[in-house]
Amino acid sequence: MTTTPRLESVLTCPVCGHARREVMPTDACQFFYECAHCKTVLRPKPGDCCVFCSYGSVPCPPVQQQRGGTGCGAGCCG
Template identity: 50%
Template structure:
């Protein structure tokens, strides 16, 4: 049974823009997801790919905290 006890959550992820390749390190909220994110280089707005709950799960180097804890976190 998955649980949060003993799980070390990672709160920093690098978002990699699929349009221009720019990489930006961001601190993720521990209890929420970011559904939209604007690239700091090309200004394109990113939103999650089908099946992902947030931009961190789609474009980040680390999945969002709720997913790290085993939560479905589906939007």
């Protein structure tokens, strides 16, 4: 059974704590994200494919489809 991935995630900046709901791309990983509050440019943590897997409330759509929405690993996108 295939579930439809969630396309929105709340990204939380690890520097200032600002949280913002964003729409995730379905066709690519998002490697960079600039915090709207403190302007810090976020990058994925080691082992994660994108900023949504590192700082989001929901992992990216490819991870949701491949792993049932839990965790992220290298090579999950693309």
